[in-house]
Amino acid sequence: MQPIRTMSLIPIRIKITLNENIPLYQKLARKIRELKALKMTEKQIAIKLNVSTKTIRKTLNFSDI
16 A cells, blocks of 8 residues: 655656846946947947947946946
8 A cells, every 4th residue: 555645745847947038238248348448439349249339339328237
């Protein structure tokens, strides 16, 4: 005869994943601000990081960093 299993005794596996949907401009923010501090123009930074100048402007306007 087997004992009755309660819910707390049933093994459960849960896969927890991190949400990696961070926008590109947030990922690059630190580097862009460093390059801007070195007096590089938005266009120079965009070329160096292979992104658009729009991304650079958005990053520089992003205030949560």
